[in-house]
Amino acid sequence: MKKNDTVRLEITGMTNEGNGVGRYEGMAVFVPLTAVGDVIDCKIVKVNKSYCYGIIDNIVTPSASRCDAGCGVFSKCGGCAFRHFTYEEELRVKLDFVRSSFERIGKLPLLPDKIIGSENTSHYRNxxxxxxxxxxxxxxxxxxxxxxxxxxxxxxxxxxxxxxxxxxxxxxxxxxxxxxxxxxxxxxxxxxxxxxxxxxxxxxxxxxxxxxxxxxxxxxxxxxxxxxxxxxxxxxxxxxxxxxxxxxxxxxxxxxxxxxxxxxDDIMCGRRITLSPASFYQVNTPQAQRLYQLAGEYADIKEGEILLDLYCGTGTIGLSLYKEGCRLIGADIVPSSIENAKKNALQNGIDAEFICADAAKAAELFYQRGERPDVIIADPARKGCDRQTLEYMAKMARKRIVMISCDHSTAARDIAILRELGFEMTDCAAVDMFPRTAHVECVCLLSKLSEA
Missing domain, CATH: 2.40.50.1070 (OB fold (Dihydrolipoamide Acetyltransferase, E2P))
Structure with a gap:
C-alpha cells in the first residue's frame, strides 16, 4: 500500500477519536467521516508500518445509519465527530467504546450494558x-x-x-x-x-x-x-x-x-449554584442531573453517614447527593471553585467543609486526620487519578466508591487498581454527556469486599 493508492474498503469499526476503521489485505485503515457499514473507495493519504490513514474518495454503498449532518462546516470543524449518522448508532458506538476499554485495559469482569442518552442533541451546551x-x-x-x-x-x-x-x-x-x-x-x-x-x-x-x-x-x-x-x-x-x-x-x-x-448563578438538582469563570461545571445541565441521579443511587447515602467529594469543583455533585443528617466534605485544586463550593453550600443551607488542595494531598490530609467516609465520589479530569490518590481512597472508604469519568480508558485503569486494593465493581453505566462528539462518560459503583 502506497500513498495516493485508492482501495475499496468496508468500514467495520470506529475509533475513540471518531474515525471509521476498515481492513485492506490485513492492514487497518482509519478513515474520518465514515460510518460502520459504509463501503467506500478510499484514497490513502498516510502509510505507517502496520496501519494507514485514508479519506473518502467515493461512497459506494452508504451505511444504513448515515444521515444528513445538518451543518455546513461539519467536515472542516473539529467540534463534532458523529453528525453524519443517527443518534441511535452514536449511542451504540459509545457504549462499545466503554465496554472495549473496560475489557481491554482494565480486564474488568463487569461491563456496562446500558447507556443513558441525552434528551437534547442540539443547543445543549452551557x-x-x-x-x-x-x-x-x-x-x-x-x-x-x-x-x-x-x-x-x-x-x-x-x-x-x-x-x-x-x-x-x-x-x-x-x-x-x-x-x-x-x-x-x-x-x-x-x-x-x-x-x-x-x-x-x-x-x-x-x-x-x-x-x-x-x-x-x-x-x-x-x-x-x-x-x-x-x-x-x-x-x-x-x-x-x-x-x-x-x-x-x-x-x-x-x-x-x-x-x-x-x-x-444556575440551578442544578434543585440547588442554587454560583459559578466563576474558571470553575468546573458540567456543560450539559439536564444530562448532568441524570448522571448525578444515577451517582446518587449508587452512593445510597443515609442519615449520619460521611460523603467525601474528592474532585468537587463548585460542589455540585456532593451538594446534589447530600441528605439531611449526613456530613459532606470535599476538595478541589482550583481556588475559585472552592470559593464557589463554600458559597453554594451556605446558600443552600448545607453545613459542609471544602478545602483547596490537589486530590492526592487532600486524600492524605483527610486520612491522617482520621476521616473514614462511608462513600467517596471521585470525578477526576481526563487523566484520571494517580496511584497515591487511589490508595488513600481505598484506605478511607468504609463502604463504597462512586467513580465518574469523562475518559473511559483512564477509568478502566483506575478501577483495575481499586480492585487490587480491595474493591469490586458492582454496577456501571455509560452516560452520553456530549452528543455528536466522540466523548462519553461512565459512572461506576465499587463496593468494599470486607470491612477493615
Missing part, C-alpha cells in the same frame, strides 16, 4: 470557548479544525445556545469596526485570543469572558459593553481574562470584572 484569529487581514472566530489550530469561522454552532450566535456576531462587528487585532500564535502579537461564554441553563444568566493578552483591552472594549447588554439582557457578568503567555491554555490567572457581577 459553555463555549471560541478561538479568534486573523484571516485575510480580518479577525474571525469559530472553532478549530481537526488536529490543528486553524480556525473555522462559525458563529451558529448547533451544539451551543442560539443566543450565543447573536452575542458573538455583535462582538465581532465591534472588533472589526475598531480594528482590534486577533492574537497570532506564531508571532505572539494581537489582543483578543478567545471569546468565552457561559450560561445558566435554568436561570438563563450569561457570563461573557474576553480572553486578551493585555490590560489595555479595558480601553479597547469599553465601547462594547453597554450596547451588548442592552440587546442581550441576560448578560449579568462581563470579565476580562489576561493571558499573555505563549501557551495552549485558554485562560490566564488574572480576571478583571468590567461589567455586572463577578459570577453567575
Amino acid at each position: 459553555k463555549a470557548q471560541y478561538p479568534v484569529a486573523m484571516q485575510d487581514g480580518k479577525a474571525v472566530c469559530g472553532f478549530y479544525s481537526r488536529r490543528s489550530h486553524r480556525v473555522v469561522p462559525q458563529y451558529g454552532c448547533d451544539l451551543q445556545p442560539e443566543v450565543f450566535e447573536g452575542i458573538i456576531g455583535q462582538i465581532m462587528e465591534y472588533v472589526d469596526s475598531k480594528n482590534i487585532p486577533a492574537y497570532d500564535e506564531l508571532t505572539g502579537k494581537g489582543l483578543l485570543r478567545h471569546i468565552y461564554l457561559r450560561r445558566g441553563e435554568n436561570t438563563h444568566e450569561i457570563m461573557l469572558c474576553l480572553v486578551v493578552t493585555s490590560k489595555s483591552a479595558e480601553r479597547a472594549f469599553e465601547g462594547l459593553y453597554r450596547g451588548l447588554c442592552e440587546r442581550f439582557t441576560d448578560i449579568k457578568s462581563i470579565v476580562l481574562n489576561i493571558n499573555s503567555k505563549n501557551t495552549n491554555s485558554i485562560l490566564g490567572r488574572e480576571f478583571i470584572t468590567v461589567y455586572g457581577k463577578d459570577t453567575i
